[in-house]
Amino acid sequence: MYMTAGKRRIKDIIAGRAMLVTTAFSTGLVFAIAMGLYLRARPLLASQPLFGLFFGETWLPSEGQFGLKPFIVGTVWVTAIAIIIALPLCLLTAVFLAEYAPQRVRSIVKPLIDLLAGIPSVVYGVWGILVVVPFIADRLGPFAVANLKSVPYLSTEYSAGFSVLAGGVVLAIMVFPVIISVSEEVLRAVPAEQREAALALGATKFETIRKVVIRKALPGLLAAVVLGVSRALGETMAVLMVAGNVPMAPKSVFDACYPLPALIANNYGEVMSIPMYDSALLGSALILLIFVLFFNIAARTVFGRMLREHIQ
Amino acid sequence: MKAQIEVRNLSLAYRGNLALKDIGVDIPEKQVTAIIGPSGCGKSSLLRCLNRMIDLIPGTKVRGKVTLDGEDIYGSRVDVMDLRKRVGMICQKPVPLPMSIYENVAFGPRLYGVHGKALKHAVERSLRSAGLWEEVKDRLKEPAIRLSIGQQQRLCLARGLAVEPEVLLFDEPTSSLDPVSARHVEQQVAELKRDYTVVIVTHDLHQAKRVADHVMFLYLGELIENGTTTQVFESPQDYWTRMYVAGAGI
Amino acid sequence: MKRRISEYIFIGLTTAATVIVAGCLIAILAAVAIKGLPALKWSMITQSPTGGYYLGGGGGIANAIVGSLYLGLGATALALVISLPTCLYLRVYLKKGRCASWIRLSLDVLWGVPSIVFGAFGFTIMVLLGLRASLLAGIITVALFELPIMIRAMDEVLTMVPSELEEAAYALGATRFETGARVVLRQALPGLVTGILLAFGRGIGDAASVLFTAGFTDNIPCSLLEPAATLPLAIFFHLGTPFEEVHQRAYASALILTILVLLASTLARVFATRFSKHTWR
Numbered sequence: 001m002y003m004t005a006g007k008r009r010i011k012d013i014i015a016g017r018a019m020l021v022t023t024a025f026s027t028g029l030v031f032a033i034a035m036g037l038y039l040r041a042r043p044l045l046a047s048q049p050l051f052g053l054f055f056g057e058t059w060l061p062s063e064g065q066f067g068l069k070p071f072i073v074g075t076v077w078v079t080a081i082a083i084i085i086a087l088p089l090c091l092l093t094a095v096f097l098a099e100y101a102p103q104r105v106r107s108i109v110k111p112l113i114d115l116l117a118g119i120p121s122v123v124y125g126v127w128g129i130l131v132v133v134p135f136i137a138d139r140l141g142p143f144a145v146a147n148l149k150s151v152p153y154l155s156t157e158y159s160a161g162f163s164v165l166a167g168g169v170v171l172a173i174m175v176f177p178v179i180i181s182v183s184e185e186v187l188r189a190v191p192a193e194q195r196e197a198a199l200a201l202g203a204t205k206f207e208t209i210r211k212v213v214i215r216k217a218l219p220g221l222l223a224a225v226v227l228g229v230s231r232a233l234g235e236t237m238a239v240l241m242v243a244g245n246v247p248m249a250p251k252s253v254f255d256a257c258y259p260l261p262a263l264i265a266n267n268y269g270e271v272m273s274i275p276m277y278d279s280a281l282l283g284s285a286l287i288l289l290i291f292v293l294f295f296n297i298a299a300r301t302v303f304g305r306m307l308r309e310h311i312q
Numbered sequence: 313m314k315a316q317i318e319v320r321n322l323s324l325a326y327r328g329n330l331a332l333k334d335i336g337v338d339i340p341e342k343q344v345t346a347i348i349g350p351s352g353c354g355k356s357s358l359l360r361c362l363n364r365m366i367d368l369i370p371g372t373k374v375r376g377k378v379t380l381d382g383e384d385i386y387g388s389r390v391d392v393m394d395l396r397k398r399v400g401m402i403c404q405k406p407v408p409l410p411m412s413i414y415e416n417v418a419f420g421p422r423l424y425g426v427h428g429k430a431l432k433h434a435v436e437r438s439l440r441s442a443g444l445w446e447e448v449k450d451r452l453k454e455p456a457i458r459l460s461i462g463q464q465q466r467l468c469l470a471r472g473l474a475v476e477p478e479v480l481l482f483d484e485p486t487s488s489l490d491p492v493s494a495r496h497v498e499q500q501v502a503e504l505k506r507d508y509t510v511v512i513v514t515h516d517l518h519q520a521k522r523v524a525d526h527v528m529f530l531y532l533g534e535l536i537e538n539g540t541t542t543q544v545f546e547s548p549q550d551y552w553t554r555m556y557v558a559g560a561g562i
Numbered sequence: 563m564k565r566r567i568s569e570y571i572f573i574g575l576t577t578a579a580t581v582i583v584a585g586c587l588i589a590i591l592a593a594v595a596i597k598g599l600p601a602l603k604w605s606m607i608t609q610s611p612t613g614g615y616y617l618g619g620g621g622g623i624a625n626a627i628v629g630s631l632y633l634g635l636g637a638t639a640l641a642l643v644i645s646l647p648t649c650l651y652l653r654v655y656l657k658k659g660r661c662a663s664w665i666r667l668s669l670d671v672l673w674g675v676p677s678i679v680f681g682a683f684g685f686t687i688m689v690l691l692g693l694r695a696s697l698l699a700g701i702i703t704v705a706l707f708e709l710p711i712m713i714r715a716m717d718e719v720l721t722m723v724p725s726e727l728e729e730a731a732y733a734l735g736a737t738r739f740e741t742g743a744r745v746v747l748r749q750a751l752p753g754l755v756t757g758i759l760l761a762f763g764r765g766i767g768d769a770a771s772v773l774f775t776a777g778f779t780d781n782i783p784c785s786l787l788e789p790a791a792t793l794p795l796a797i798f799f800h801l802g803t804p805f806e807e808v809h810q811r812a813y814a815s816a817l818i819l820t821i822l823v824l825l826a827s828t829l830a831r832v833f834a835t836r837f838s839k840h841t842w843r
Contacts, residue, residue, distance in 0.1 A: 008393065008423070008737055008740070009391065009393070009737065011737070011739060012737035012738055012739040012740070015739040015743075016651075016655060016738065016739065018647060019647040019648070019650055019651035019655065020651060020655075022643075022644045022645075022647040022648045022651070023647070023648045023651045023652065023665065025644060025648075026644060026645065026648045026669060026672070026709060026710075026713060027665045027668045027669065028668075029672055029706065029709065030668055030671050030672040030675065031668075032683075033675065033679065033680075033683045036683050036686045036687070037679070037682065037683060037686070040686055088579070089579045089582055089583055090579075090583070092575055092576045092578075092579030092580070093576065093579045093580045093583045095576050096576035096577060096579065096580045097580065099576075100573060100576060100577075101580070109580060109584055111831065112584050112587050113583065113584070113587075114827070115587060115824065115827060116583075116586070116587045118760070118763050118764070118767070118823055118824070118826075118827040119587075119590060119767070119820065119823065120766075120767025120768065120769070120794055120819055120820070120823055121767070121768070121769065121770075121794075122767070122769050122794040122797045122798060122816065122819070123590070123594060123767075123797075123816050123819060123820050124590070125797075125798075126594065126797060126801070126812065126813065126816040127589075127590045127593050127594065129801065130593050130594075130597055130813075131589070131593050173586045173590070176583055176586070180583065204565050204566070204568075204569045205569060206565075206568055206569040206572040206573075207565070209572075227674070230674050231674070233676070234674075234675070234676020234677070234678065234679065235676065236676065236677065236678040236769075236770040237769045237770055237794065237798065241798070241801070261676060261678045261770070264678050264681075264682060265678055265681075265770055265773055268682075268685070268773065268774045281682070282682055282686065285678065285679050285682040285683075288676060288678070288679060289675060289676075289679045292674055292675060292676060292679075293671055293674070293675075295674075296670070296671050296674035297667075297671060300667060300670055300671070301667070363733070365729065365732065365733060368729065368732060370657070370659070393735045393736070393737055394735065395735075396732065396733055396734065396735040397734070397735035400733065400734070401733040403726065403729065403730065403733070405726065407724075407726045407727055407729070407730040409727065409730060409731070409745055409748075409749075410727070410745070410748045410749040410751075411748060419731070419734060419736075419744070420734040420735070420736075423734065423735065423736055423740055424735075468730070471730075471734065472733070472734070475734055475735060
């Protein structure tokens, strides 16, 4: 029995090493990305204070002014609108799928939602241009001009349709699958005994869901929303196609805006000609990455842990 | 009678708790040895120490010595893969591999470089000794999961036999089977002792009586009694053994 | 009575929300089909752009279709080469230890990285390697983008492989590698194919990662070092022109892309449910 299987053992060890290498590669990739972007952004970070970068109002690359505030504000607006639209719809849908829907309905609706996740973002953009933008330009915009003069964030003089609202609507639909699938999973993870305990006391299903299920599932639902936010932050093409891309901080949902990802995507072609431009764009990518990482890690560690302690 | 496996001062710790305490026993060659005892007494753990499947459970620590034909299987130069080839194991629930009936049995020999005609012969021989050949010889290409659960268990036996082991370990091989297939597998086990040393863990005392030549009674991780089947069942020496074989719940 | 009414209202609300969500999918598919179908001509699929194409002249988007397929296949193959061993290592070698959960966290975080960031990083790599915008650079970038998607799908499938199967192989004296490659992978095969197809669908649909790395050309690429057109970018550029005829082609291209992606995800679903004749439980 002494080492007769030498060849097989060596093969096992070599394969293990090779797999370790790919695992290290995959695991390290996210760090490599952050590091790579940081190194490329460093010239700009060295020449300008971070504060000026974040809160500078003017974006004039040819004059060396790289204020990212309009873009950061634009990103926040679009993401906020998207979450405001998506949140109630997604939670209600998740509750329906987890609590009310008969098995047959579930088995039809869930694949549909998965399909939604698979549609390319350019196609969302095309849909936005075909449907959402004209609707805002022809219906909602004029309505707001006529009736919402004094309402903050909703008043407008004129809207071409390419706006924060259009970006938000398209983005909302794009984050549906993320929020719904995670929330549904969380709701279904609430133990049946706890529901039954409430139902046995004579609570209606609605009361049970509101007072027991939702409460138990809250950290997980928060995690779902945070994941949705981080998804929305980084989405590029669809938003780029419908948000209008004017480098000014929007004042109303009918104003055009210019989110960070769109900035990167739109300008990369011309980076070589202007000094520091390339640094500024990779710096924007780094900022975006940091936001997204922050939300993602928060969702997966903090809320994830709260969730585990809560339910099990 | 020659002892093929000798267990000396074997202790097993699982996350700091002793699961087996200072076990010492000889397992005779070409005989059936049954390990009996109430559930949780360490029967399966002891069995898994004999082919080092216990290594796969994280947090376990083995002390003491187990020798197979005089060689310490926990020695530093031992090839565990080769050990497991020599000491085969059949588990509680039948676990057909995700492939055809033929490929299931051929899996082991293929690992050791057997192919062509020799492989075919090995498969047929193993299926015959597991008493399954007549039932499956015309459907060797079918997925193994299409077999009935009793047939699956005999397939797992055939798969274990195909690597030509010297010792066979059975971990409650009939507990998930219906009575008829259980009887079938049991008969097969009894016949195997002509060629193999067999160790069987069982919670079924009647089964132990029917198939075993020797019986070990384990209780709370300790070896309480050990002897021929007649000794242990007819004139048990220890109080706990007496209670257990009399059918009192301990 | 009041409690019963609020129950009904709640059921009504949740049902309505589900209908709206499902309706969005149908609305998107319907809009793309209604606008795309009339513009879809055979020449769109079979020809590359000819002179004056972007002014409304003749030709089609064969360059982008073929480019996207090359890019998708290449990137998926490359991603597979990295993700399969990674998942196998996690499942068979590391199991459920602390180390594995840290690695999984890192991979989950990678999954959340936006494609535009992959694009920017891919561009950095490309410059570092001295490459130009080319099929190769695009393949590398999209492969990185697909990597976490594929790993997550595969890891999920591999964790569902019952450990008894592994033990059965170990009990026959198989090494970890033999157990992983011949038993665990085999058991998980249908699910692995699903993961591959999902990643492929996401890969060919993504525009932001290829924007700076794959380039764009009217020709079908003949080597890895030539730039390659892709469907998402073709759609984007078509819409950038001021001509209505060209916009029509964007809609048709969007339809083609949607069909390709839906085909991949439907196939993925079929694989997940069928082709599992050896799989138990």
